[in-house]
Amino acid sequence: MFNFRKPQYRVSAENLDDLRLSDLKPGEKGRIVEIGGSDQFRHRLIEMGLTKDIEISVDKYAPLLDPMELIVRGYHISLRGIDAQKIVVTKST
């Protein structure tokens, strides 16, 4: 009866020009522009504080190069590269 699935206005994975969180190197920082992926995934990240404009810094990559360790809002969180790729960022210093 009602359509609760919203239109596709989210970041499209095809837009390869965007800088992704997964592109950042250890020690680099970025600000979140947009999070793509499934609703469940986006909501989870937002609820954990990865909101728009928040600064996120890449602490390091795991020994096997995946996942990566990030610092956001003063705590440490780990995401897989495949998920970090869904997060568009702008580099900050």
Next chain:
Amino acid sequence: MGLNIAIAGNPNCGKTTIFNALTGARQQVGNWPGVTVERKSGRFKHLEHKFDVIDLPGTYSLTAFSAEERIVQQFLLNEKPDVVINIIDASNLERNLFLTTQLIELGSPMVIVLNMMDMADEKGLEIDIETLATLLGAPVVPIVGRSGEGIDVLKEKIVRVATELSTKSRPINIPYQRDIENEIEKISNLVKQSNKNLHEIRWIAVKLLESDEQTRDEIRALNSGEAILKQVGQSIDRIERLFKDTGRAVISHARYGFIQGAVRECVIEKLQDSVDYSRRIDRVITNRWLGLPIFGLFMWLMFKITYDLGSFPMDWIDAGVASLMNLISGLLPESMFASLVIDGAIGGVGAIAVFLPNIFILFFIIAILEDSGYMARVAFIMDRVMHNIGLHGKAFIPMVMGFGCNVPAIMGTRILESRRDRILTVLINPFMSCSARLPVYILVAGAFFPENAATVIFSMYIFGILAAIASGKLFSKTILKGMSKPFVLELPPYQRPTMRSLILHTWERGYLFIQKMGTVILVGSILIWVLGYFPRNVELDRDYSGERKIVSQSYSQDLFKLTLNFETSIKKDRDSYHSEMVEYPASTGYKQLKAQYDSLKSHISEAEASTLFALRQQEMGDITERKWIGRVGKVFEPIVAPLGFTWRESVALITGFVAKEIVVSTYGVLFGVGDDVDEKSHGVISGLRASGMTPLVALGFLVFTLLYTPCLATVAAIKRETGTWAYTFFSIAYSLVLAYGMAFGINYFGTMFQWLS
């Protein structure tokens, strides 16, 4: 009637620590109905007030993202606790306050606990408690849960909030943008009209805007439910058009907006360079190059300590069980009852009790890993490997533990948050060769591959790992498809674990093991005992005691002849002996004859013993064949025949269901060596070789032993951790089919291509 209190908070904020500080030892651990999420409850008294406390699962948010979150949301809505204690990690305020904003909306009377004040100090954070309390509209109590500092103040505040009605009117609302507030207003009005009795209308309206399924279902049940949902649909559309995002995302952003404002007002970051010790430790422990070797070292240590240290008390328990059996067999006259108690009950449970030290040590080490914060790092380091089979990095720990014993390993899957991950890990865990399978490998490999025993045994381990990986991939592509959650893992700061918490954790899990395994094992071992004990008298085709008599007679005749001969020779020799210097018995002649005689004599008694032994083996085999267990074995013989197995193998495998190492003692019984054998007994090895088993069949048997249905204790653990018989039976059936298929393949292709011949 005590007042009901619920403790809510993020994972790792110190809920359990504070729960323990409040309740002391007066607590119970159980499961939430329908799910294997631990449910902890306890009670405490303060002044004249009694309190019942529930430690809710740790969650980041109140939505239906996981079983834990559903539980928390439902508990708070349905049970309406008198006071909610919201625990907040003061060193990580912003993220922790997110849940608080939801709890505020939910509207239960609340006490906010700022835990980990010591960590906040270390970080150089100064928090204005008064202002925070005003902003959040609830009393705020700073605490150091670990040392218990502030617990008394907390108790006082709880009493105040629980008894003062004034605090029940919630003074604050989380403010949203005007456009959202408008929609909340519209929905609230409709809801209010349809049901005047509903509390916390604002909470309902916000949840509806977030498209929360539970709330939608509740509203749909109302009179004008459809109308309300229609309005909700329009509101969500509006919000999405305006903000270009989902209602839930927009609202979450607004919550963080509120939080950031609050934090800005009441937290001063002192301008000192605080040291992030955790980060420093992690520079080494999760280092690109050192991370894996250090992890390997920890795993090795964990294994080593568990099994080496555990082997001392293991021996004591072994000895204890043996002397208990002796004691009881001395007290009870020989009877069926005595045998039931001694061989069935004590023997069976004793076989499992032996593992207790291992299990407790293991749980203790796991508690250290968890409490220190290293477990999260394990997930971080191993995620890439485990991701391959569709699992979370943490699942690596139970897999490694499986090499010791599948039971604690399966219980260790509790460290995984998602139910799907837990089930998958539980299902593939039995393929990790536990230590109980090793004696079987050593026996069979030693009997049939004496030169390459080590290689064969090692291949069994590898083969098990491969089976686990393949099955994991299979399951995650079929029955457990698509239930996987995104990997979002918090890496909490390292902590020095407290002894109290370690002991509590260890005891809780260990106790569950004793409780659950005890009953299952008892029933199982009695069953096997019954099968082996009845029927009491069996008719044998051969008269073994007669044969034994004949054998003994013939050997004693030989001995008699030999002695006679010896005496005659001596007599002769003595007659021809003339020296006066040396007494005859000291002469060389006598010595020679005597030596000859002794050696022949011992030859004869050895031959007698070995003939009698062979006879005994045959008799025991014959008897067992005619007991129920042998008949069951016979029934299965045609089924296992394509694998090259005989009724002996099927009996051994059936008894191995109680515990896999029993396969060895069953062979002991079948070959008449008695059940007190170990894997290096010659009797069993020679019996196995003589039984007509070929190396090829032996290989199939090894693979079957590796793969087939885990022991009873493991089955009980699977039932416990998956919570359903469906997965339990599935696991049994799957492993049986896999074992059968593999052993069949080995026998079939092996015969065809003449391997190992």
